[in-house]
Structure formats: structure tokens, C-alpha cells
Amino acid sequence: MTSETLSLATRPLWPATKDVLLISIERMLPRPRSFWVFLLLSLPVAFGALLRIYPPPGLPLTGFELYGMVIALFFVRNLLPLVALLFGSALISDAVDSKTLTYFLTRPISRLSIFLGEFLAYLVTVLTLTVPCVVVTYLVLCAATPQGAGFGAPDLVQDLAACALTLFTYGAVFALLGVSLKRPLIPGLLFLFVWEGFVANFPGDAPNYTLTAYARSLIRHRPAEEGLAELFSKFFGVGESVLVLGFVGVVSLALAIWIFSRREYVISS
């Protein structure tokens, strides 16, 4: 008898990561969680369609300005971090709760491959859900502006990139939370709605320590702030924001991988 093996070495990183990614997408995308998140992300489409069908008389904002509000406030400020929390914090804990992590841990692949595969599956899943909603929202709200649909096309591309970076950074932070804590959801919500919700609008340097301040700085056509909000809201340059968000994302990912690689997972029946 000989075992039908390829070699007695851990499989190379990328082929193994790709195999984990393919399995994880198939498990992540068709879940009820994805369906409900997609419905939430589709709300602006319904909102835009309603505005198009029943335009309120004397609306002071153009479709493009409305789209800017939706992107800045609905997607980047609120919903995408929440989506990242729901999916990112569950990356490994879902596999632990469903007791299927053992199938990955007892294969000749490194834990780095497992984590990267899961994280890439998260990115593919959330972008698959988000990108169509943003594009359709743009089409619905901006296509009817006097300038035509093409007016905001470069902004749309930039907005999609901002959404992707927001999902990457928050996803990495919540993945770190997910591998560090048994119940990451409540701390994650506290982080989003207490820290990110309030501190980003404090005067002085406090917003420097929030992610949302950098994420909202990526949206160049955000609505103008007025009153106290204008006074307190701090904005950064695009380059600086990309650097900070990218750095926080990469460091969080590295820490999450380090913890995941060393931790024991006791899966009991």
C-alpha cells in the first residue's frame, strides 16, 4: 500500500489559498446572511427609483448630489462597516461554530492559506453584493440629471474603489476581532456606533483615530457639511486616507493571521 500523495510538504501558499477561496465563496455567498445584506444594500436603489417615479416638488438637490449623499452617508459611513462586521468577524468563528474548521485544519495547507482564502472569499462576497447596488444606485439617481449619466462616471469608479477599501479595512479589523474574541459582534457594534459614530465628529485631533474619518475623506463629492458638523468634521487628503486605511487593514490582517496560526481550536461534538 502506498498513499496517493503528492509530496510530504505543506502545499504552496497561493494554490492552497485559491482552493480555500473557492470552497469558502461557495459556502459564503448563498447564505441567508448574504441575501439580507443584499436587500439592505439595495435600499438606495428603491429610494432612487421612488424619487424618479414620484419626484418631490422643489427638491433642492440634484440626482448627483443625492447620489453623493447616499455613497458618503449610507454606504461608506454606515452600511459597509456593518457588512464588514457581519462577515469579517464571522470568518473563522463561523467555521468554528459549524464545526467545519477541522476539515481545513487537517489538510496539508498552512493556516496562512486558510485565513487568506477565507478573507479573499469575504472580499469577493461583499464586493459581489455591493458593487451592483452602488452602480444601479448611480444609474438610477444620476442618469436623469441634466448633465447625463456620464457626468459622474469618474466619481463612480473612485467611489467603488472607496467602497472596496472601506470593506477591506473594516473587514480586516473585524477579522482580527473575530479571531481574538469568542463573541466579537457586541464589541464590534460598540466600536462602530460609539467610537466611530461619535469620535469621528469630535473637534481637534480625535477623528485621526477613527477609520470613518479617513473613509469619508475618500468621497470627494460628499455633501457639504453645515453648522456644527462643518466645524467639527475633519477631512484628510485622498492619498493620506488610502495610506492610513491600507496600513490599518494590512496590520490588522497580519495580526489576525498571527493569532489564527498559533491558536488551538477545540471543536467538540
Added chain:
Amino acid sequence: MTPRVVFKKASRWYGPVMALNDVSFELGPGVYGLLGPNGAGKSSLLKLACGQLRPSQGTVELLGRPAFGSPEVFHSVGLCSDTDALFEDFTGFQFVCALLSLNGFGSIQASRLATEVIETVDLKDAMHRKVGGYSKGMRQRIKLAQALAHKPEVLFLDEPLTGMDPQNRKRISDLMKRLGDEGRTVLVSTHILHELEQVTRRVLLIHNGRVLAEGDLGEIRDLLDRHPRSVRLRARDPRGLARELVLLPDLVSLTLEDASGHLLAEIRKPDAFFARVQELSVACGVEEMWVTDENLESVFSYLVSK
């Protein structure tokens, strides 16, 4: 041959709770039973063996490498865990193929191996159905299939027969025996002792985190000098036979059952007893003799009651 699974003074505790205490053994090719009551440490032992847990003390080696943190050994190791967890939205075939892909097999080879192993566990008719709709026994068999698919040298099977009908129990028991005969190392954890007995006589008995006994079932039984072995005898002249047997120094008790006419002897040194019975067989007309408690169930009961 180099042993494939080696525990050297391995201990494992969870906080103040000792799950495994100073365990040492080596496993080469063949089928081994891992027996113990609930909470004995069987699951911890299996988790240490397949690298899911680190030993708190001592070492655990799998195929010559530390079991924890050596994913490369899983080219040649298969695990069928006791958790009822599968990729519920996958078909049986997809499930096995997906896990084979993690082992590095390309899609064509994975399809071939998956089909082969699914036939082995008799799930061919259901292989394209989602595993979420499988019965308990089918789920168990597809779990077994994924453990066997890449033809590993070392197999850890945790309660592999749970939920199976008698026909499939027999089929899987025969399969385990065949795998052992082929030279693979198979460690089977189970509490269904009589089924294990049909597969192997090599056992590890574990209780309170310690390996109580290890080796051939008969050898283990012989270690239990303080536990008398029960032997039943049928003879033409049971009273005459009883008169002779009571003279043996290692006889613990002797009962003549009036209804059946059988003699029930409890003995400490079976070899001497059997030799004496042999001498008396003609004179007393010994027609039949059988050891009533040389099965796993009774050995296990003796050991864990202490």
C-alpha cells in the same frame, strides 16, 4: 518499521482540568481500538494525535514530525471526527472533491478518487444529493469517505459506526480490518465494544486521562491478575471435576449450577487452570469449556471500575 504515531509522556490540561496524563504509546501498522468511558480523554487524545491540540507536556509525533504545526503530514493522514458537521449545501461528491482539492489533487484526479471512495462506502446512489438531506448513517459514511479519499497511511476514526444500520456497520468494520491488513495505521475510538472486537484485538484502554492498558486484548486481560477470569465448564461428572478443581491454589470461587449442570469457576492464573482441566478432561468427561468474560466489554468494565 518506524512507528507512525508516537506519544511520549504526553499530558494535556485545560486550565485546572487534566484531560490526558503522562500518556506514552506507539502505533505502527494495523488497527487499534481506543476505548474509554465518556470524559476519559479519548477525544483529547485524538485531537493531540492529529495536531489539533498541543501537548501541555511531553511530545506527540505523527509520521516522525510534531503533530501540532505540521500540516504537511496530512498528505498521509485522514480524520473522521465525531462532530456531525459537513458542508451542508454541497453534494456528497462535491464535498469529497472539495476536500481532495485541499490535499492538492486536480479536478480530474479528485473526481476519480471521490467516485472510488464514495462507492467504497456505498453512497453512489446519493452522491449527487446535498449532504444536508442525508440521513445520520449517510452523513457518517460521507465523513468516512473524505477521511479515506486520499488513501492516507494513518487514519483516525472517532466513533465511525455511529448511526449506521447493521449492514453498513458490517461493511465499514470489514473496511477497517482491510485497511489494517493493507498496512495502514487505523486508530478507532468507539464505545461499541463488540464491533471493535470484530475488527481488532489491539486496544488502548483509557480512563481519567491515563492509558490503563495497551496491547493485545488477551495480554491486557492477563495483566488483570486481581480480577478473576470466569470460565464455564460442562462435564459428564461435574461434581468429580469440582472436587479436583477446588484444590487449585488460584481458584477464587467455584459454583455448580444445578439447573444447567455447568460449573462456573473464577480463576486467577488461567494457564495453570486450563492445563489441569486438560489433565482431568478424560476422567471427568469435560465436554465443553469457554471463557465467559474475555471480551472487551468485560475487560473494559473491570478496568474502569477500579
